[in-house]
Amino acid sequence: MLTKKGAATRRRIVDAAATEIRERGVANVTLEDVGRRSGTGKSQLFHYFPEGKEELLLAVARREAERVIEDQQPQLGSLTSWAAWGRWRDVVVERYRRQGVHCPLGVLITEIGRHTPAAQAVTRQLLDQWQAQLRLGIEQMRESGRIGPAIDPDRAAAALIAAIQGGVTILMSTNSAEHLEAALDLFLDHLRTAAPAPS
Amino acid sequence: MLTKKGAATRRRIVDAAATEIRERGVANVTLEDVGRRSGTGKSQLFHYFPEGKEELLLAVARREAERVIEDQQPQLGSLTSWAAWGRWRDVVVERYRRQGVHCPLGVLITEIGRHTPAAQAVTRQLLDQWQAQLRLGIEQMRESGRIGPAIDPDRAAAALIAAIQGGVTILMSTNSAEHLEAALDLFLDHLRTAAPAPS
Numbered sequence: 001m002l003t004k005k006g007a008a009t010r011r012r013i014v015d016a017a018a019t020e021i022r023e024r025g026v027a028n029v030t031l032e033d034v035g036r037r038s039g040t041g042k043s044q045l046f047h048y049f050p051e052g053k054e055e056l057l058l059a060v061a062r063r064e065a066e067r068v069i070e071d072q073q074p075q076l077g078s079l080t081s082w083a084a085w086g087r088w089r090d091v092v093v094e095r096y097r098r099q100g101v102h103c104p105l106g107v108l109i110t111e112i113g114r115h116t117p118a119a120q121a122v123t124r125q126l127l128d129q130w131q132a133q134l135r136l137g138i139e140q141m142r143e144s145g146r147i148g149p150a151i152d153p154d155r156a157a158a159a160l161i162a163a164i165q166g167g168v169t170i171l172m173s174t175n176s177a178e179h180l181e182a183a184l185d186l187f188l189d190h191l192r193t194a195a196p197a198p199s
Numbered sequence: 200m201l202t203k204k205g206a207a208t209r210r211r212i213v214d215a216a217a218t219e220i221r222e223r224g225v226a227n228v229t230l231e232d233v234g235r236r237s238g239t240g241k242s243q244l245f246h247y248f249p250e251g252k253e254e255l256l257l258a259v260a261r262r263e264a265e266r267v268i269e270d271q272q273p274q275l276g277s278l279t280s281w282a283a284w285g286r287w288r289d290v291v292v293e294r295y296r297r298q299g300v301h302c303p304l305g306v307l308i309t310e311i312g313r314h315t316p317a318a319q320a321v322t323r324q325l326l327d328q329w330q331a332q333l334r335l336g337i338e339q340m341r342e343s344g345r346i347g348p349a350i351d352p353d354r355a356a357a358a359l360i361a362a363i364q365g366g367v368t369i370l371m372s373t374n375s376a377e378h379l380e381a382a383l384d385l386f387l388d389h390l391r392t393a394a395p396a397p398s
Binding site: 101102110114115120123124127155156158159161162163164165166167168169170172173174178179180182183185186187189190193194 | 300301309313314319322323326354355357358360361362363364365366367368369371372373377378379381382384385386388389392393
């Protein structure tokens with residue numbers, strides 16, 4: 001376990017590496033650059049990342065994955081009304097529209113090796129966390145009677161994650177949010193039309 | 200324009216390259232390997248692909264994109280009943296389950312360079328063709344009254360393409376078809392529940 005100070009230093013190194021990689025591309029960033037930006041010496045860098053750049057890249061990937069969730073807050077964490085779902089939908093579209101064709105997390109996953117267990121664990125954890133929050137939102141809407149009992153929260157959340165993932169992948173190759181928006185809107189329409197009729 | 204014989208030779212070269220790449224990975228395949236497998240001499244290879252490996256890879260990518268559509272036929276081309284949609288859904292799930300974590304087209308797109316105009320044109324054309332066939336299916340279901348007028352065929356087809364793309368991307372990192380199936384099923388449920396009530 002790291003001390004509080006140690007954890008702060010490690011976090012500073014990871015954030016510095018993330019910024020360098022976002023600005024200049026993963027291939028152009030050296031440990032020296034990260035040291036300079038974070039104000040950390042080489043021995044300190046190796047204290048926190050004994051295996052060097054590989055290990056640091058993985059930590060940066062985890063940080064970028066956290067950001068995907070953070071960027072959707074507080075909306076993602078409080079999906080308790082249709083208005084809240086609509087706001088979250090807009091935040092997602094806006095986030096990915098701004099991001100455009102270059103995905104910081106995707107770059108890192110490709111660099112680490114898409115099929116390595118480490119990269120897959122990062123991807124998997126992000127999808128799991130994201131899906132769990134969406135499922136919670138759907139469950140809350142069901143409990144308050146806004147979504148009908150025909151909707152299975154688990155499968156609906158999985159479908160929604162797939163729709164977002166696909167919309168974002170297409171946006172990254174076309175630079176258009178058209179598919180992402182169509183997928184989110186159809187999904188929300190489905191949740192709404194599966195709602196019980198107003199009494 | 201190529202003669203009929205020329206087109207056949209070119210096709211044989213592309214198919215040989217596709218098979219070699221599927222079997223041994225794009226990094227390990229040389230033009231010599233492709234020549235050997237297709238029974239084509241070096242001068243013939245350069246006659247059809249004057250720019251060498253780059254140009255051949257692009258032709259193989261186009262061929263792999265065609266296969267994505269072909270593998271869904273005849274189901275994709277005749278989405279005129281709910282039973283037909285169900286069969287097509289099963290074909291898609293089965294195709295990607297079999298393919299697993301390694302996507303031949305994705306490998307080529309990565310090799311050519313995801314952000315190059317050539318790679319984007321291949322991706323774009325595949326998405327456009329696929330979406331057009333799905334839109335046609337939705338339109339036919341609307342015309343026969345099986346899908347209600349609230350469904351916009353264009354946006355619904357875009358949403359479905361996004362859902363498939365995302366489900367497949369997740370399958371490639373988790374080796375599970377769970378998200379793909381959930382997304383397809385929710386989508387089909389939505390088309391069905393937006394159908395006019397039986398009279």
